[in-house]
Amino acid sequence: MNFSFINWVEYIGTFAFAISGVRMAAQQRFDWFGAYVVGFITAVGGGTIRDLLLDIPPFWMNNGSYLLCTAVAFACVIIFKKQLERVSKTIFIFDTIGLCLFVVVGIEKTLALECYPFWLAIIMGSITGAAGGILRDVLLNIEPLIFRKEIYASACVIGGIVYWLCTIAGFNTTITQTLTAACIFITRFVAVKYRIGLPIMKE
Amino acid sequence: MNFSFINWVEYIGTFAFAISGVRMAAQQRFDWFGAYVVGFITAVGGGTIRDLLLDIPPFWMNNGSYLLCTAVAFACVIIFKKQLERVSKTIFIFDTIGLCLFVVVGIEKTLALECYPFWLAIIMGSITGAAGGILRDVLLNIEPLIFRKEIYASACVIGGIVYWLCTIAGFNTTITQTLTAACIFITRFVAVKYRIGLPIMKE
Amino acid sequence: MNFSFINWVEYIGTFAFAISGVRMAAQQRFDWFGAYVVGFITAVGGGTIRDLLLDIPPFWMNNGSYLLCTAVAFACVIIFKKQLERVSKTIFIFDTIGLCLFVVVGIEKTLALECYPFWLAIIMGSITGAAGGILRDVLLNIEPLIFRKEIYASACVIGGIVYWLCTIAGFNTTITQTLTAACIFITRFVAVKYRIGLPIMKE
Numbered sequence: 001m002n003f004s005f006i007n008w009v010e011y012i013g014t015f016a017f018a019i020s021g022v023r024m025a026a027q028q029r030f031d032w033f034g035a036y037v038v039g040f041i042t043a044v045g046g047g048t049i050r051d052l053l054l055d056i057p058p059f060w061m062n063n064g065s066y067l068l069c070t071a072v073a074f075a076c077v078i079i080f081k082k083q084l085e086r087v088s089k090t091i092f093i094f095d096t097i098g099l100c101l102f103v104v105v106g107i108e109k110t111l112a113l114e115c116y117p118f119w120l121a122i123i124m125g126s127i128t129g130a131a132g133g134i135l136r137d138v139l140l141n142i143e144p145l146i147f148r149k150e151i152y153a154s155a156c157v158i159g160g161i162v163y164w165l166c167t168i169a170g171f172n173t174t175i176t177q178t179l180t181a182a183c184i185f186i187t188r189f190v191a192v193k194y195r196i197g198l199p200i201m202k203e
Numbered sequence: 204m205n206f207s208f209i210n211w212v213e214y215i216g217t218f219a220f221a222i223s224g225v226r227m228a229a230q231q232r233f234d235w236f237g238a239y240v241v242g243f244i245t246a247v248g249g250g251t252i253r254d255l256l257l258d259i260p261p262f263w264m265n266n267g268s269y270l271l272c273t274a275v276a277f278a279c280v281i282i283f284k285k286q287l288e289r290v291s292k293t294i295f296i297f298d299t300i301g302l303c304l305f306v307v308v309g310i311e312k313t314l315a316l317e318c319y320p321f322w323l324a325i326i327m328g329s330i331t332g333a334a335g336g337i338l339r340d341v342l343l344n345i346e347p348l349i350f351r352k353e354i355y356a357s358a359c360v361i362g363g364i365v366y367w368l369c370t371i372a373g374f375n376t377t378i379t380q381t382l383t384a385a386c387i388f389i390t391r392f393v394a395v396k397y398r399i400g401l402p403i404m405k406e
Numbered sequence: 407m408n409f410s411f412i413n414w415v416e417y418i419g420t421f422a423f424a425i426s427g428v429r430m431a432a433q434q435r436f437d438w439f440g441a442y443v444v445g446f447i448t449a450v451g452g453g454t455i456r457d458l459l460l461d462i463p464p465f466w467m468n469n470g471s472y473l474l475c476t477a478v479a480f481a482c483v484i485i486f487k488k489q490l491e492r493v494s495k496t497i498f499i500f501d502t503i504g505l506c507l508f509v510v511v512g513i514e515k516t517l518a519l520e521c522y523p524f525w526l527a528i529i530m531g532s533i534t535g536a537a538g539g540i541l542r543d544v545l546l547n548i549e550p551l552i553f554r555k556e557i558y559a560s561a562c563v564i565g566g567i568v569y570w571l572c573t574i575a576g577f578n579t580t581i582t583q584t585l586t587a588a589c590i591f592i593t594r595f596v597a598v599k600y601r602i603g604l605p606i607m608k609e
Contacts, residue, residue: 067322
């Protein structure tokens with residue numbers, strides 16, 4: 001993967017995450033500004049928590065693209081709200097692609113600091129992918145979805161373990177990234193298609 | 204504005220924000236300690252998130268005045284609870300003055316670091332003014348008010364844009380601060396008086 | 407107290423906090439992964455917020471023991487769920503021991519930086535002890551318990567004041583730690599046993 005390709009996929013992920021934030025805010029009848037803010041926090045929240053924990057400057061603070069990306073997502077929800085329902089499968093695929101890339105980015109940013117163990121990189125990858133959705137649900141005052149439905153955060157962890165195994169096996173970066181992303185994508189896709197979930201806790 | 208004048212207005216803002224936190228905690232029947240904590244987080248939460256994102260020490264950690272300010276606000280709610288309802292317009296004005304000042308402080312702290320673009324300063328100003336109220340609502344387990352009612356966070360953004368235009372126009376600091384604060388004050392005052400709100404998202 | 411003794415007690419505290427997080431997640435019917443995450447955040451959340459505010463690396467990021475501790479707690483809830491109800495008093499004692507130690511650790515980490523006033527160390531001790539439970543309740547979308555029930559966060563503050571008085575009195579570290587911990591333990595134990603609570607705010 002060359003730099004610009006990653007960038008493109010990352011913007012697609014940001015766009016898809018922002019769409020999900022804006023739409024869920026619309027379901028709660030937030031106003032326009034609130035919906036934009038929730039969309040933005042959904043898109044960049046995971047990476048921001050990661051960067052705060054790693055003590056590096058939050059990635060979006062010197063790059064206005066993420067604000068613009070959210071603005072485009074917001075405009076799309078306003079203008080194409082009917083059509084969006086018909087293309088929800090496409091959005092699901094965007095969202096999952098975004099998830100894959102976010103996890104890979106989170107792992108690599110952590111490893112690049114060269115002062116943390118691998119298991120932390122896996123956690124940081126999962127936070128990058130999943131924490132934005134948790135913040136969204138907290139702001140909307142609903143129970144975080146990812147803790148109850150679908151394989152979502154757990155797909156991130158599986159992806160992280162694949163990344164680790166690939167590194168041990170000595171694969172090069174491109175193959176490692178591709179295998180990790182593919183594994184997250186397939187895990188989530190299969191889980192949603194066949195309604196596979198983790199066991200529910202019993203009281 | 205000289206230093207001590209800003210300080211005074213900032214304490215008034217902290218006081219007003221703390222009053223709103225303590226009163227809303229009282230409505231949820233929190234205990235005294237919980238109400239104090241919610242008041243404090245409402246008052247300093249926005250600035251704390253700003254400082255964490257900018258990676259500078261949270262402003263209240265070396266200055267006990269904010270704890271004291273919250274204590275005074277707490278005592279006022281306990282002692283004058285009946286009278287407070289009658290002066291709610293005065294509190295609204297305090298709260299709005301606090302908002303104006305918090306936004307100006309947030310913008311200037313960000314610009315002082317000299318490593319961030321202007322749009323980030325506008326976001327940081329808005330976070331300083333509005334994020335404390337969001338934290339309050341999350342702790343009280345209610346939907347963040349500012350996303351649904353009143354022009355509030357959006358007034359911060361408008362103020363930030365005014366600050367930016369004043370800087371481009373080359374106005375001096377005092378004029379820039381005054382115009383920004385005035386603009387936020389008038390926007391919010393007019394919005395509340397004439398019940399003007401942003402459009403609500405439709406599902 | 408020598409190093410390994412503190413470590414042991416800290417793991418017991420982590421274990422007890424994780425148990426409470428996992429059990430409350432089970433009551434909300436979270437899935438296994440979600441329950442593990444809530445358990446982990448309950449256990450390390452307070453210390454993480456403290457470390458972010460103090461701008462030091464979060465304590466668990468270079469030490470996998472806390473993940474393991476949570477895993478053991480998680481397994482215990484799954485395997486021994488019936489027995490756990492019978493030993494809930496034992497868990498209450500673990501939890502309170504954990505609270506005592508977390509407060510002492512939080513105070514000492516802050517004082518060790520030598521750039522903050524004593525009242526901040528008391529606040530950081532209380533955040534270390536109580537903020538994990540607040541994060542747990544926010545994620546479970548319930549009102550933070552500690553603001554309404556039991557003497558909990560306020561016991562941390564009392565403990566912090568005892569630590570401060572001991573320091574003024576010139577007691578050595580061991581005595582100071584023991585008195586602080588004992589005071590928190592007794593305050594909470596008595597409050598729970600005799601159902602003593604702080605006054606509730608009236609609207």
